[in-house]
Amino acid sequence: xxxxxxxxxxxxxxxxxxxxxxxxxxxxxxxxxxxxxxxxxxxxxxxxxxxxxxxxxxxxxxxxxxxxxxxxxxxxxxxxxxxxxxxxxxxxxxxxxxxxxxxxxxxxxxxxxxxxxxxxxxxxxxxxxxxxxxxxxxxxxxxxxxxxxxxxxxxxxxxxxxxxxxxxxxxxxxxxxxxxxxxxxxxxxxxxxxxxxxxxxxxxxxxxxxxxxxxxxxxxxxxxxxxxxxxxxxxxxxxxxxxxxxxxxxxxxxxxxxxxxxxxxxxxxxxxxxxxxxxxxxxxxxxxxxxxxxxxxxxxxxxxxxxxxxxxxxxxxxxxxxxxxxxxxxxxxxxxxxxxxxxxxxxxxxxxxxxxxxxxxxxxxxxxxxxxxxxxxxxxxxxxxxxxxxxxxxxxxxxxxxxxxxxxxxxxxxxxxxxxxxxxxxxxxxxxxxxxxxxxxxxxxxxxxxxxxxxxxxxxxxxxxxx
Numbered sequence: 001x002x003x004x005x006x007x008x009x010x011x012x013x014x015x016x017x018x019x020x021x022x023x024x025x026x027x028x029x030x031x032x033x034x035x036x037x038x039x040x041x042x043x044x045x046x047x048x049x050x051x052x053x054x055x056x057x058x059x060x061x062x063x064x065x066x067x068x069x070x071x072x073x074x075x076x077x078x079x080x081x082x083x084x085x086x087x088x089x090x091x092x093x094x095x096x097x098x099x100x101x102x103x104x105x106x107x108x109x110x111x112x113x114x115x116x117x118x119x120x121x122x123x124x125x126x127x128x129x130x131x132x133x134x135x136x137x138x139x140x141x142x143x144x145x146x147x148x149x150x151x152x153x154x155x156x157x158x159x160x161x162x163x164x165x166x167x168x169x170x171x172x173x174x175x176x177x178x179x180x181x182x183x184x185x186x187x188x189x190x191x192x193x194x195x196x197x198x199x200x201x202x203x204x205x206x207x208x209x210x211x212x213x214x215x216x217x218x219x220x221x222x223x224x225x226x227x228x229x230x231x232x233x234x235x236x237x238x239x240x241x242x243x244x245x246x247x248x249x250x251x252x253x254x255x256x257x258x259x260x261x262x263x264x265x266x267x268x269x270x271x272x273x274x275x276x277x278x279x280x281x282x283x284x285x286x287x288x289x290x291x292x293x294x295x296x297x298x299x300x301x302x303x304x305x306x307x308x309x310x311x312x313x314x315x316x317x318x319x320x321x322x323x324x325x326x327x328x329x330x331x332x333x334x335x336x337x338x339x340x341x342x343x344x345x346x347x348x349x350x351x352x353x354x355x356x357x358x359x360x361x362x363x364x365x366x367x368x369x370x371x372x373x374x375x376x377x378x379x380x381x382x383x384x385x386x387x388x389x390x391x392x393x394x395x396x397x398x399x400x401x402x403x404x405x406x407x408x409x410x411x412x413x414x415x416x417x418x419x420x421x422x423x424x425x426x427x428x429x430x431x432x433x434x435x436x437x438x439x440x441x442x443x444x445x446x447x448x449x450x451x452x453x454x455x456x457x458x459x460x461x462x463x464x465x466x467x
Contacts, residue, residue: 021050
């Protein structure tokens with residue numbers, strides 16, 4: 001078997017490739033209508049399709065990994081990334097780009113699967129530190145990928161973005177095939193296809209309502225139908241999952257206090273992180289006459305880069321701290337750091353260096369929080385449920401990020417002034433958005449305080465004690 005350090009490094013690289021997909025098109029997002037000869041409403045699907053694919057695929061991929069082998073499903077997801085990237089790179093119009101971006105979104109499932117692989121192959125003393133490193137890639141890939149994407153689009157054709165992502169996916173695929181061992185821990189049974197379809201339909205309805213509510217109108221018939229219809233489908237799906245012997249997701253395990261509260265905290269953490277991803281770049285790029293700093297996209301991305309850097313630097317410390325004080329306290333410390341970051345921004349945001357400090361604090365908060373959540377999940381579920389349970393946790397984080405994108409966009413759009421003929425967010429809009437990010441961190445703190453201090457993964461699964 002390859003050295004354990006090599007396995008961790010390859011899975012971390014897979015996580016970086018996954019998170020890079022979310023900032024890949026940010027530099028060209030405003031230019032997409034012109035580049036693809038399509039309406040702004042249509043080009044919004046270039047981003048929306050990726051978010052939907054990520055949310056739907058992640059929990060399903062987790063269950064498939066538990067049943068058929070985690071490495072095998074990681075390879076399938078990386079192959080989809082490569083295929084999607086090539087389709088988008090070769091596409092002359094919007095349809096091919098949307099299809100490609102949808103396939104790229106599926107690769108998000110490699111992070112929770114990678115975390116589950118760590119539990120299977122690493123010595124237990126190394127698991128927490130490795131989990132913290134893999135979790136850090138969720139922020140590092142985006143933070144480092146943004147300036148890379150900006151440089152590519154400034155000096156080359158935008159299609160090169162997708163060729164780069166295709167090459168990255170191919171390299172990671174080869175490394176996983178070479179380094180990561182075949183999964184030997186499997187869950188017996190039949191795949192719940194009906195449950196997978198029900199979960200996908202319900203999630204798509206709710207996430208579409210959240211992500212497109214600003215454009216289509218929150219009270220429009222289509223948004224109400226999507227949101228309420230999606231919620232109804234998920235209720236029926238939950239009823240069905242509780243009544244079949246081999247469900248897609250064991251909701252009884254998901255309902256355990258430690259798992260349920262961790263997932264709720266994940267929504268709040270995801271909201272707080274993505275709110276910062278939306279707000280800080282906008283205020284940094286806003287012209288000085290409108291109250292911003294007038295930075296270029298590359299300069300603005302360098303200001304927010306400390307988020308990813310801090311997550312990476314803190315990952316070894318997070319693992320050791322979790323073994324000493326437990327992941328629950330680690331999550332609490334992460335929430336406190338986010339509260340301090342947003343509070344600091346409300347008081348000190350007149351200089352660029354002050355926003356650098358705020359992003360360092362956010363990196364600390366997200367680094368601790370994102371490291372703690374999978375640790376809490378892994379301590380609370382049987383080994384045969386790790387893929388699906390980590391996938392579900394990733395889904396809850398996606399719900400938080402999608403909600404943050406919609407809410408912050410609504411706040412910024414509702415509070416504007418005319419600057420040079422363009423509606424521009426007011427200082428009040430940014431202040432309100434910072435407050436919302438801080439309140440989400442407060443919610444995460446309160447929920448984390450109620451997570452049980454000790455969890456027993458064999459609870460309610462006595463048969464596993466004999467295995």
